[in-house]
Amino acid sequence: MVSKNQIKLITSLQQKKYRKQHQLFFAEGKKVIQELLEANYELEALFSTDGIFSYVDKSKSHTITDAELKKISALTTPNNCLALFRIPLEKKGTLSGLIVALDDIRDPGNLGTIIRLCDWFGIETLICSEETVDIYNPKVVQATMGSISRVKVVYADLESVLKTTELPVFGTFMDGDVIYNEQLPNEGIIVMGNEANGISDSIEKLISKRISIPRFGKLKQTESLNVATATGIILSEFKR
Numbered sequence: 001m002v003s004k005n006q007i008k009l010i011t012s013l014q015q016k017k018y019r020k021q022h023q024l025f026f027a028e029g030k031k032v033i034q035e036l037l038e039a040n041y042e043l044e045a046l047f048s049t050d051g052i053f054s055y056v057d058k059s060k061s062h063t064i065t066d067a068e069l070k071k072i073s074a075l076t077t078p079n080n081c082l083a084l085f086r087i088p089l090e091k092k093g094t095l096s097g098l099i100v101a102l103d104d105i106r107d108p109g110n111l112g113t114i115i116r117l118c119d120w121f122g123i124e125t126l127i128c129s130e131e132t133v134d135i136y137n138p139k140v141v142q143a144t145m146g147s148i149s150r151v152k153v154v155y156a157d158l159e160s161v162l163k164t165t166e167l168p169v170f171g172t173f174m175d176g177d178v179i180y181n182e183q184l185p186n187e188g189i190i191v192m193g194n195e196a197n198g199i200s201d202s203i204e205k206l207i208s209k210r211i212s213i214p215r216f217g218k219l220k221q222t223e224s225l226n227v228a229t230a231t232g233i234i235l236s237e238f239k240r
Helices: 004-012 016-022 030-038 066-072 108-120 138-144 158-164 227-239
Strands: 024-028 043-048 061-063 081-086 098-102 125-129 152-156 169-178 188-192 209-212
Touching: 004 016, 004 066, 016 024, 024 030, 024 138, 030 081, 030 138, 043 066, 066 081, 098 108, 098 158, 098 227, 108 125, 108 138, 108 227, 125 158, 152 158, 158 188, 188 227
Parallel strands: 043 061, 098 125, 098 188, 125 152, 169 188, 169 209
Antiparallel strands: 024 081, 043 081
């Protein structure tokens, strides 16, 4: 069973301040949990309704009812398992290869999808501005579908990073050069902007190459693409 204190703790982890305070986050669903276990994330506790993950230390594994799972789940329709994990130390390293940088992405689903895209296209490092949504937000973790374990996500002062890098910095703008006409390098930083406001003025000044995805519709009245969709198109072109 799950205790009242455990319910209180798990539900509190939907808020960033409590994730930071306890250095814990939770994941839901067999696939995501299995990916995190295989990546050696430190398991704090596992709650499931049907005794899956038989190889998990029994002292950390708890069989609960559907009703109990509903009390701790962040999903409208709960899955059959939820696991608590320790937040690992952030990995540092030099910037090399092709990197994606996010300037104030606020939607958890967008961040989770972008992490999956980075995993798909072999992008090893994702830089997030300090204002970008927390990677351990339950909705982000869910949207990554396990890719969170394979992409190094670093939170940093994006302006400082771009000022000190020797890599070319690409920014996505409506008036940029059409990406399909460009000779794209194997190394560089691709900056994706906020859902509503795009790339901020302070970051725009540090962009060395402005690129765009052209509109092909007859009316060309669509104002913009979803940032995760745009990221997928741009990464596909860089990797082509």
